[in-house]
Amino acid sequence: MHAPDWLLARPVAHRGLHDSARGIIENMPAAAQAAISGGFSIECDIQLTADGEAMVHHDDKLGRLTLGSGALLGMTAAALKAVKFKHTSEQMMSLGDLCSLVNGRVPLVIEVKSHFNGDRKLVRRMAEILASYSGPAVGMSFDPDQVLALRQIMPARARGIVAERRYEEDEWPEATPVQRRGMTHLRHAFHTRPNFVAYRVDDLPAAAPWIARNLFGLPLLGWTVRTAEQRARAARYADQMIFESFLPQG
Secondary structure: OOOOOHHHHOOEEEOOOOEHHHOEOOOOHHHHHHHHHHOOEEEEEEEEOOOOOEEEOOOOEOOOOEOOOOEHHHOOHHHHHOOOEOOOOOOOOEHHHHHHHHOOOOOEEEEEOOOOOOOOHHHHHHHHHHHOOOOOEEEEEOOHHHHHHHHHHOOOOOEEEEEOOOOOOOOOOOOOHHHHHHHHHHOOHHHHOOOEEEEEHHHOOOHHHHHHHHOOOOOEEEEEEOOHHHHHHHHHHOOEEEEOOOOOOO
16 A cells, blocks of 8 residues: 555645635635635544544634534534534534535545544544545544554555654643653554654654655655745655645645
């Protein structure tokens, strides 16, 4: 299994091509449509609901972009679709909704969010949805166990690891110290066998992604590129970028 060529062909729009100044909010239908119009692959996040659905949303709790509060894991998909957002009248999508909207017009790069508890329901639901989807799509996660789940449940679909140099407890409160250590330096890679690496651009260059890219031939994407300096860093040390806050030319 190798990463598809399309993964490196064009920059990847982080959570869609969003622009809050124009009322286009991350991971929402308008952000997906803007990426489609620009011909950019869409990076999106999925979270598990109380009834086992995969919802397209970055945060595991309501509040930053929405009215109300509460953990997504404690709410049903129907309840989440009824949640009001602060700066758009659009509704939260399920992964199935996103697939129907995109309909294969641009690729999807789907990040599986994790509570680091070994639960694989989200990957199973993702697999159910993608089984009837003919468009290009890959999965990835920060959690090595979810990458392993992608490998075991969807072996024919390329998978990646999202990574950075350090994993501090305050940023990763649900991961145990053992899990955080296991995430560093891609030391799990021989077990999880990712087909590509998405690495924090500000942490490049680094030994682990250099080895993955140059010795094992894994494509390397830098995230999240927002500035000219970060774009230059990604161009120097990675194969492609996951971007936001500007429109790549060419």
